[in-house]
Amino acid sequence: MAFLQQQQQRLAAGQQRQRAAAPAVLRSSISRRTLLRPLAAAAPTKAGLIDGKKIAEDIRKEIAAEVQQLQKAAGRAPGLAVVLVGARKDSETYVRSKKKACAEVGFESFGTDLAEDVSQEELLRVVAQYNADPKVDGILVQLPLPKHINEQAVLDAISLEKDVDGFHPQNIGSLAMRGRNPTFVSCTPKGCMELLKRSGVQVAGKTAAVVGRSNIVGLPAALLLQNADATVTMVHSRTPNAEEVVRAADIVIAACGKAEMVKGDWIKPGAVVIDVGINAVDDASAKRGYRLVGDVAFAEAAAVASMITPVPGGVGPMTIAMLLQNTLEGYKRRVASR
Ligand SMILES: NC(=O)C1=CN([C@@H]2O[C@H](COP(=O)(O)OP(=O)(O)OC[C@H]3O[C@@H](n4cnc5c(N)ncnc54)[C@H](OP(=O)(O)O)[C@@H]3O)[C@@H](O)[C@H]2O)C=CC1
Ligand SMILES: Nc1nc(=O)c2c([nH]1)NC[C@@H]1CN(c3ccc(C(=O)N[C@@H](CCC(=O)O)C(=O)O)cc3)C=[N+]21
Numbered sequence: 001m002a003f004l005q006q007q008q009q010r011l012a013a014g015q016q017r018q019r020a021a022a023p024a025v026l027r028s029s030i031s032r033r034t035l036l037r038p039l040a041a042a043a044p045t046k047a048g049l050i051d052g053k054k055i056a057e058d059i060r061k062e063i064a065a066e067v068q069q070l071q072k073a074a075g076r077a078p079g080l081a082v083v084l085v086g087a088r089k090d091s092e093t094y095v096r097s098k099k100k101a102c103a104e105v106g107f108e109s110f111g112t113d114l115a116e117d118v119s120q121e122e123l124l125r126v127v128a129q130y131n132a133d134p135k136v137d138g139i140l141v142q143l144p145l146p147k148h149i150n151e152q153a154v155l156d157a158i159s160l161e162k163d164v165d166g167f168h169p170q171n172i173g174s175l176a177m178r179g180r181n182p183t184f185v186s187c188t189p190k191g192c193m194e195l196l197k198r199s200g201v202q203v204a205g206k207t208a209a210v211v212g213r214s215n216i217v218g219l220p221a222a223l224l225l226q227n228a229d230a231t232v233t234m235v236h237s238r239t240p241n242a243e244e245v246v247r248a249a250d251i252v253i254a255a256c257g258k259a260e261m262v263k264g265d266w267i268k269p270g271a272v273v274i275d276v277g278i279n280a281v282d283d284a285s286a287k288r289g290y291r292l293v294g295d296v297a298f299a300e301a302a303a304v305a306s307m308i309t310p311v312p313g314g315v316g317p318m319t320i321a322m323l324l325q326n327t328l329e330g331y332k333r334r335v336a337s338r
Helices: 002-021 032-036 052-074 089-105 120-132 151-157 169-176 187-198 218-227 242-247 298-302 315-336
Strands: 079-085 108-114 138-141 207-211 231-235 251-254 272-275 279-282 290-293
Touching: 052 089, 052 187, 052 315, 079 089, 079 120, 079 315, 089 108, 089 315, 108 120, 120 138, 120 151, 138 315, 169 218, 187 218, 187 251, 187 272, 187 315, 207 218, 207 242, 218 231, 218 251, 231 242
Parallel strands: 079 108, 079 138, 207 231, 207 251, 251 272
Antiparallel strands: 279 290
16 A cells, blocks of 8 residues: 555656646646545546647648648649558558548648559659659658568658658668758657647656667657657667666657557656557457557556557557648748749
């Protein structure tokens, strides 16, 4: 019981600190009942929810307003080209939601759907066409690509000025070097940082753990946190003491692609948890026959963390909002340099 009390006390203190830093929109999501609950209560304390869906919606509105303002003088709307290879159901869904988001903010979207067995040469030709198209500000080739295609060769072929995914080696390399600004920052890690920023979470001086080291999520997320003056540790499949490293962190970004791997007792009381994971698990009671869960065991972690993102409704919608933001940035640069 003494331990529980201590933990509750630490939690309440952490939450009050976070609450003081949090903007009004978020403050309302940390309930009074949570804060005023007697310390010895057995029920788990609920973390404040970081509402990625709402924050992404705010950003889309900001983008739409800017497009309205800019497009008359520019003579055209921002343009995003999305290339889809094959017929993976999840990829088709993502591409559809990207095109829908484009329409919503007043972008023009271009799309090329290629057959699963398309040759690498043909795919490279499509990329080259979009590189040369003056109406296209951003190019996204949906991943994963079929096995017979060299993914990196395709990503390398996207013009640096149109690499709105931020996957070009020069963009990732610039992120890793002090004093260099990448042309574009990858959407998912950029979305994680934006969630922290818009939730009033201070990053400078904090310890952070990133679970996962992929080129598209874990690595750039760690670099961004480090550039924001956090002290960062990366955890991967060969890390023997992942749990211990995560438990030392004030900020956790989970991107390991393993459903609910990060447990509640891995989380330091009062930590902020950003869950990037998107995993489908079978669920006969769900309409689609499956439901989405993150890389974090949400309920357990929410009982310990001060703030946490849900899945769905957390990082996912932010990825799309950042894709639009990157495309708008590219458009503004290209219009200005005419
Ligand atoms: N919300 C969004 O917008 C997006 C969500 N995602 C989701 O994010 C997650 C990560 O995606 P992505 O980076 O592409 O995945 P990858 O499979 O490319 O990378 C996973 C990383 O996690 C590490 N890892 C795997 N198992 C463990 C383990 N047991 N302990 C510690 N680390 C481990 C791997 O280590 P190692 O390097 O040693 O193999 C690897 O670095 C997925 O769930 C994906 O669906 C991805 C993109 C966008
Ligand atoms: N070139 C490229 N760029 C990418 O950015 C890219 C990619 N390839 N391949 C696949 C991953 C995955 N990804 C997601 C985007 C949005 C949601 C998203 O909006 N998810 C919703 C739920 C969607 C649903 O209900 O199915 C949510 O989390 O709330 C998820 C995942 C982008 N990726």
